Amino acid sequence: MKAAIPKNRMRDNMRTATDHLATGLAILATILVVAPLFAIFGYLIYKGASSLNLAFFTQIPKPEGEVGGGMANAIVGSGVLLAIASCLGVPIGIGGGIYLAEFGRGTRLANAIRFTADVLNGVPSIVMGIAAYALIVVPQHRFSAFSGGVALGIMMIPTVTRTTEEMLLMVPNSVREAALGLGVPNWRSVLSITLRTASPGVITGCMLAFARVAGETAPLLFTALGNQFWSLSPSHEIAALPLQIYIYAISPYDDQHRLAWAGSLVLIALIVLAVSLVRYVASRGILKGAS
Amino acid sequence: MGVGIEVTNLNAWYGANHTLQDINLPIPANHATALIGPSGCGKSTFVRCLNRMHETNPIARVTGSVRIGDLDIYADASPVEVRRRVGMVFQRPNPFPTMSIYDNVASGLKLNGYSNRKALDEIVERSLKHAALWDEVKDDLKKKSGASLSGGQQQRMCIARALAVDPEVLLMDEPASALDPVSTSKIEDLIFQLKSQYTIVIVTHNMQQAARVAEKTGFFLNGRMVEFDSTHKIFTNPSDKRTEDYITGRFG
Numbered sequence: 001m002k003a004a005i006p007k008n009r010m011r012d013n014m015r016t017a018t019d020h021l022a023t024g025l026a027i028l029a030t031i032l033v034v035a036p037l038f039a040i041f042g043y044l045i046y047k048g049a050s051s052l053n054l055a056f057f058t059q060i061p062k063p064e065g066e067v068g069g070g071m072a073n074a075i076v077g078s079g080v081l082l083a084i085a086s087c088l089g090v091p092i093g094i095g096g097g098i099y100l101a102e103f104g105r106g107t108r109l110a111n112a113i114r115f116t117a118d119v120l121n122g123v124p125s126i127v128m129g130i131a132a133y134a135l136i137v138v139p140q141h142r143f144s145a146f147s148g149g150v151a152l153g154i155m156m157i158p159t160v161t162r163t164t165e166e167m168l169l170m171v172p173n174s175v176r177e178a179a180l181g182l183g184v185p186n187w188r189s190v191l192s193i194t195l196r197t198a199s200p201g202v203i204t205g206c207m208l209a210f211a212r213v214a215g216e217t218a219p220l221l222f223t224a225l226g227n228q229f230w231s232l233s234p235s236h237e238i239a240a241l242p243l244q245i246y247i248y249a250i251s252p253y254d255d256q257h258r259l260a261w262a263g264s265l266v267l268i269a270l271i272v273l274a275v276s277l278v279r280y281v282a283s284r285g286i287l288k289g290a291s
Numbered sequence: 292m293g294v295g296i297e298v299t300n301l302n303a304w305y306g307a308n309h310t311l312q313d314i315n316l317p318i319p320a321n322h323a324t325a326l327i328g329p330s331g332c333g334k335s336t337f338v339r340c341l342n343r344m345h346e347t348n349p350i351a352r353v354t355g356s357v358r359i360g361d362l363d364i365y366a367d368a369s370p371v372e373v374r375r376r377v378g379m380v381f382q383r384p385n386p387f388p389t390m391s392i393y394d395n396v397a398s399g400l401k402l403n404g405y406s407n408r409k410a411l412d413e414i415v416e417r418s419l420k421h422a423a424l425w426d427e428v429k430d431d432l433k434k435k436s437g438a439s440l441s442g443g444q445q446q447r448m449c450i451a452r453a454l455a456v457d458p459e460v461l462l463m464d465e466p467a468s469a470l471d472p473v474s475t476s477k478i479e480d481l482i483f484q485l486k487s488q489y490t491i492v493i494v495t496h497n498m499q500q501a502a503r504v505a506e507k508t509g510f511f512l513n514g515r516m517v518e519f520d521s522t523h524k525i526f527t528n529p530s531d532k533r534t535e536d537y538i539t540g541r542f543g
Contacts (some may be wrong), residue, residue, distance in 0.1 A: 035313050128543055174385035178449070180347060182374030182399035192402055 026241025044268065048261035056262055061228050067255045071263050073230050077145070077213065077239035080232060081224060085213055089156025092208050094195075096157065097164025097202070100233070101216025102190045114165075121158035128155050129219035137223055145238035148224030151217060158211035167198040168225070202283050207275045214271050218241040241267045254265070293490030294360030294459045295320040296341065301355035303336050303345055310336045312514045314355070318507070322418035325480055325501035325522065328511035329343065329537070334494045337511065338462045342377040343370040343493065355389055359460060362388040371482030375403070377460045378489075384445035386437035386452075386527075392419075392428050395437035399456035414455050423481055434538050443474025450481065454489075463493040467500065478505050498538060502526050510534045 055070045062069030097112060104110030132151035137143055159269050180191035194204065213219075220226070226243040227236070241263055248260035296318035303311035311333045318324045326334040338351055340344040344362060357364050364373045386395050394401070396415045409542070419425040424447040429441070436449055446466060453461060463482070467475040470486065477527055482491055483502045495501050501508050509519040510531070517529045529535045536542055 086378070169372065172385075174381060174383060175387060177344065177347070178385040179345060179388065179398070179402070180370075180451075181379040181381070182402070182452065183373075184399065184402040185371050188402050193387055194400075197387065198396055242466050281461065 016257065041268065044265040048258070048263075048265035051258040051262040052265070056259070056266070060230060063228075064251075065138075065253065070260070071239075071241065071259065071266070073116070073227065074239040074241045074244040074263070075266065076230075076232065077224070077227065078241045078267075078270075079194040080145055080234070080238060081149045081152060081240055082210065082214055084146060084234065085152035085156055085185060086151030086206075088150060089160060089209060089213075092153075093157045093160025093206070093209070094164050094202060096161035097168060098283055101164040102159065102170035102194065113271050114162075117158040117161045120154070123153060123219075125216050126218035126221075128152075129221055129223055132219065133222045140235075142235070143225035143237045144235050145224055148220045148238065148240070149234070150221035151223050152213040155213050155219065156233060157205075157217065159212065160205050163208065164198070164202050167201030167205065168185070168194055170201070171197045185224060200282065203278060211275055212273045214274075215242055230239035242265065245288060259285050292486065293321040293488065294445055295490070296355075296460065296490065298341075299356045299358075299505075301337075301340060301357065303333075303340055304352045305336075306350040310448075311340065312512050314516050316509060316516060316519055318490065318492060320490050321487060321521060322507060323486045323493060323505040324507040324509065325505035326494045326499050326509045326511060327498055327537075330496075332511040333514040334511045338464055338492055338494055341460070341462055342379055343373050343407075344379065345512040346370065348443050371410070373426075375399075375456055376458055377462060378456065379459035380430060380446070380450050380453055380461065380463045380466045382465045382495065384449050386440070386445050386448060388436065388438040390437055391433045392435055393432040394435050394438070396451045396455050399452060401443070415451075416534060417463040418451040419448075421446045421454050421485070423477060424448055441474075443468065443477060445468050446470060447481070448475065450478075455487075458489065460492065462488045465496060468496060475500075492525050498526070510537060512537070 026261060043193045056070060056072075057070060057075065058072050059068070059070035061071065096117065100110050102116055106114070128129045128151045132154075136147035138159045140147075175197055176189060176194060179193040180186065184193070220240050220243050224240055224243065225237040226247060227239040229239075231238050244265040245267065246262065247254040252256070295357065297527075298314055298316040298318070301311055301314040301316075301457055302309070314337060324495060326337065328334050336345060341364075344352050345353055347370075353365065356366065359373075359377060362368055362373075362376070364377075371480065376465070387398060390398060397411050398420050400411060401413065416429075419428065424444060427436070427444060428448075431516075437445065439446060450461075450466070467478045470478065479500060485491060486504075493501075493505065505522050507519065508522040508525040510517045510525065510529075510533075512533055518525065518529060518534045520530070524530075525534060526538055527536065
């Protein structure tokens with residue numbers, strides 16, 4: 001027997017209208033979320049693309065007042081800084097996340113670490129720069145790429161730690177039991193099974209942290225300092241894209257303003273490129289039907 | 292070859308909850324032994340005490356002795372050593388989701404540092420044949436994720452994974468409860484074949500299953516073992532009134 005719901009055209013129309021309204025609102029919200037991103041990217045292309053040429057990627061900045069030159073040293077310098085930062089931030093961050101999720105669950109030490117990581121996440125980036133200045137630059141009596149990399153690396157740790165923890169906690173316990181039940185030692189199970197199962201999320205966390213510090217200027221102001229010349233040495237001042245953008249943006253010359261726009265465009269493009277590249281490499285090993 | 296298990300005065304707790312009380316049980320080598328009883332009676336806890344999985348829960352505690360062959364697993368060995376000799380198949384198939392079928396089966400050996408490729412190939416093939424899965428997966432061994440198989444195939448892959456490390460004892464905690472009838476009967480056939488080489492302990496809710504696959508059956512109730520005897524006797528002429536009530540469906 002069918003349930004007796006009387007036909008009611010008016011009610012059905014109302015429901016359809018509500019459905020359309022809700023869908024419309026959701027689409028509107030999505031547009032509002034994405035719009036600023038496209039606006040920024042579009043404006044950067046509008047302002048910066050015309051100043052992009054081969055020289056921008058191959059030359060170092062010209063002396064004050066001269067037209068032309070590029071940011072090759074800043075692009076490479078940012079690479080050096082981010083490499084130092086990632087070497088520090090990613091292993092410590094992942095290690096901390098593993099401790100929180102797999103070994104310290106529920107202990108007071110773990111709760112203290114989690115709280116500290118959250119606080120560290122909220123520390124303004126300029127304070128990180130001051131800390132690195134006081135702890136590394138002052139004792140060594142020199143500004144250096146190393147101190148800048150350390151400041152950025154410390155900023156990466158809390159994001160990496162907390163996402164690693166969250167991702168490990170999402171791995172079902174049955175997977176851990178499967179490994180332990182085979183006679184696999186716990187440490188091995190954590191590294192080869194649990195961490196591997198969570199790796200897509202862990203990589204996303206590392207990339208988030210990477211992208212965030214890639215654009216930081218404040219921690220570099222009194223650590224890496226910036227450099228108008230070529231330098232790859234970790235123990236000397238080094239140029240960085242955000243620093244160079246900052247210097248050019250506040251300069252009085254129109255040509256340098258244009259270069260600052262171009263630099264901003266290149267910075268965003270390089271971050272997108274680096275993140276996509278890591279994702280592509282990481283996804284190549286994933287098998288058909290893997291969840 | 293399988294070895295016998297001798298359980299003496301086994302007690303287990305979860306926090307303040309005394310889940311197993313004074314269990315004494317001889318489990319014969321190269322036979323299947325079924326454990327039946329209502330939900331929460333302690334039969335799962337019991338098999339988890341046989342490979343020291345019980346203690347992976349930080350609030351869990353065990354006393355008493357379990358001898359597997361000539362090894363007292365609580366006195367003479369580390370949990371890792373015990374689990375290499377005592378394989379386990381869980382209630383729900385639990386493949387390693389990022390690994391291929393091949394890597395799933397080889398995982399127990401690989402993760403313990405075994406790396407002879409040729410020998411691994413042979414062991415994987417033998418284990419999958421043993422688990423009656425080889426013909427269904429041999430063409431996608433390294434191409435497909437273990438998680439892409441059907442539930443019944445996943446469970447047979449998990450059995451192959453347990454067999455690959457060559458255990459002496461195979462513990463099965465309701466291995467077919469999440470599977471359809473066809474997959475269930477495949478698992479039962481498998482148990483029938485495997486018990487000539489391994490000592491099998493199987494927890495089941497399904498009394499027909501116990502009757503079909505096991506020579507010996509133990510009935511658990513409220514953390515105690517009420518009766519342990521040949522399966523035939525338990526199901527036709529149990530000596531304890533509670534066993535009779537349970538198998539005739541008066542409770543549980």
